[in-house]
Amino acid sequence: MEDMKEMILEYVIEEYCDEENDDVTFDTPLISGGIVDSFSMVSLKRFLENKYKISIPDADATPEAFDTVNKIEVLVKKFQ
Amino acid sequence: MAYSNKIKEIYQNQLNGIKEAGLFKQERFIHSSQDAEIEVEFPAGSAPKKVINVCANNYLGLSSHPDVIKAAHEGLDTRGYGMSSVRFICGTQDIHRELENKVSEFLGTEDTILFPSCMDANAGVFEAILTSEDIMISDRLVHASIIDGMRLCSAQHDTFKHSDMAHLEKKLQLHADKRLKVVINDGVYSMDGDTAKLDEMVALCEKYDAILFVDESHSSGFIGKTGRGTHEKCGVMGKIDIITTTFGKALGGASGGCVSGRKEIVEMCRQKARPYLFSNTIAPVVVSGVLEVLNILSKSTERRDKLEVNTKFWREGLTKAGFVLKDGDTPIVPVMLFNAKLAQDFSKDLFDLGIYAIGFFFPVVPQGAARIRTQISAGHEMHHLEKALDAFIQVGKKYDILGKTKQEIIEMYGN
Numbered sequence: 001m002e003d004m005k006e007m008i009l010e011y012v013i014e015e016y017c018d019e020e021n022d023d024v025t026f027d028t029p030l031i032s033g034g035i036v037d038s039f040s041m042v043s044l045k046r047f048l049e050n051k052y053k054i055s056i057p058d059a060d061a062t063p064e065a066f067d068t069v070n071k072i073e074v075l076v077k078k079f080q
Numbered sequence: 081m082a083y084s085n086k087i088k089e090i091y092q093n094q095l096n097g098i099k100e101a102g103l104f105k106q107e108r109f110i111h112s113s114q115d116a117e118i119e120v121e122f123p124a125g126s127a128p129k130k131v132i133n134v135c136a137n138n139y140l141g142l143s144s145h146p147d148v149i150k151a152a153h154e155g156l157d158t159r160g161y162g163m164s165s166v167r168f169i170c171g172t173q174d175i176h177r178e179l180e181n182k183v184s185e186f187l188g189t190e191d192t193i194l195f196p197s198c199m200d201a202n203a204g205v206f207e208a209i210l211t212s213e214d215i216m217i218s219d220r221l222v223h224a225s226i227i228d229g230m231r232l233c234s235a236q237h238d239t240f241k242h243s244d245m246a247h248l249e250k251k252l253q254l255h256a257d258k259r260l261k262v263v264i265n266d267g268v269y270s271m272d273g274d275t276a277k278l279d280e281m282v283a284l285c286e287k288y289d290a291i292l293f294v295d296e297s298h299s300s301g302f303i304g305k306t307g308r309g310t311h312e313k314c315g316v317m318g319k320i321d322i323i324t325t326t327f328g329k330a331l332g333g334a335s336g337g338c339v340s341g342r343k344e345i346v347e348m349c350r351q352k353a354r355p356y357l358f359s360n361t362i363a364p365v366v367v368s369g370v371l372e373v374l375n376i377l378s379k380s381t382e383r384r385d386k387l388e389v390n391t392k393f394w395r396e397g398l399t400k401a402g403f404v405l406k407d408g409d410t411p412i413v414p415v416m417l418f419n420a421k422l423a424q425d426f427s428k429d430l431f432d433l434g435i436y437a438i439g440f441f442f443p444v445v446p447q448g449a450a451r452i453r454t455q456i457s458a459g460h461e462m463h464h465l466e467k468a469l470d471a472f473i474q475v476g477k478k479y480d481i482l483g484k485t486k487q488e489i490i491e492m493y494g495n
Binding site: 016043 | 446
């Protein structure tokens with residue numbers, strides 16, 4: 001499922017990064033690393049729901065579950 | 081015992097965690113009034129030391145101005161100490177309304193409502209004017225009080241990259257179907273000292289029928305030709321729908337804040353904003369002081385002009401010395417050190433040399449963006465700034481960072 005991870009990573013870089021912090025990998029901490037804040041997480045959740053035609057309950061959309069691209073992939077698969 | 085050992089341990093563990101992470105905040109006691117020179121007890125228990133203060137929000141040097149103190153004394157004598165009531169029961173004096181009118185005149189807005197602080201203004205305004213059918217679109221670097229205000233509001237939220245107008249436009253298009261759209265940003269960003277592109281934001285808000293909100297806490301009184309704020313600097317006076325600002329920084333530095341803007345929005349706050357409805361407003365003594373501050377600033381631009389000269393000297397001096405600064409032209413001048421420990425050590429060395437400036441690091445600023453945030457004041461005389469600059473250069477030499485690039489400093493100290 002490299003495609004899914006690549007897709008998510010591409011969105012994260014496009015949406016949240018600039019030239020100062022664009023060296024994001026699948027394991028880069030996004031929330032705890034200060035790249036994505038809790039408000040901005042909302043647009044990431046909406047992107048995942050639209051892209052993969054899923055619904056992520058708010059209870060599962062935790063900062064921990066969104067902290068790396070690898071973890072986001074696990075979350076998406078859970079609701080596919 | 082209600083407060084059991086188990087409860088106590090939970091808090092002790094949390095506090096230990098904060099300490100271990102190097103994030104434990106300790107207050108330093110100042111034994112003088114707020115000014116360019118202050119007497120600071122640091123570390124706790126030591127004899128107070130006279131130092132030059134380059135980290136206060138006292139941009140216009142009005143915190144201890146004799147005319148402001150005199151006006152506050154008069155207010156205390158004629159209107160008393162407290163109101164013992166919220167505004168709409170029996171907590172409104174003539175001077176409260178007078179101040180609201182004066183603020184509207186100063187900012188060029190239709191109406192104003194006072195709040196106990198700008199934190200309260202930001203906490204109350206969104207919930208008072210928006211519903212779940214609406215969207216708040218905020219710059220990613222807005223102040224914490226705005227974030228708290230948005231959290232208290234049922235409207236949906238989204239963000240745009242800091243000062244990125246193309247990204248903001250994308251978000252306005254994405255949320256075109258919402259009943260109301262509010263674009264939210266700071267006029268001057270407190271950690272970086274950069275200024276919002278309010279002219280471009282006004283154009284976008286007009287194009288997409290959105291409300292524009294600006295927090296002017298680090299701008300009111302000194303940004304723009306006559307100090308009215310970022311909207312004056314950007315040539316959009318009268319076009320900002322909601323301005324929040326504080327009287328706790330340049331405008332006397334005591335306390336209090338307000339929402340100023342379109343009269344319907346201000347009236348909605350008067351009817352619905354919870355920090356306004358359920359707490360006392362600004363004490364009469366402070367209201368009297370702020371009235372005098374606005375009187376001083378309306379008569380002359382001398383103080384903001386002096387601040388501009390001081391800021392130019394400070395920025396040029398640091399740049400020439402070879403420090404890495406954040407770009408901008410405001411009196412907030414961040415000296416970038418990138419490494420948290422270096423920022424703390426640098427601050428301590430400055431204190432030893434008689435200069436008071438604080439290191440900021442993650443999570444207050446992004447990871448790897450540690451800095452000493454300096455703030456210049458009209459209360460500074462040239463000899464203060466020269467002494468402070470000498471101290472910065474001396475400490476900069478000690479750590480061998482003068483003339484070094486960001487990358488070189490990170491290679492030496494990490495980030």
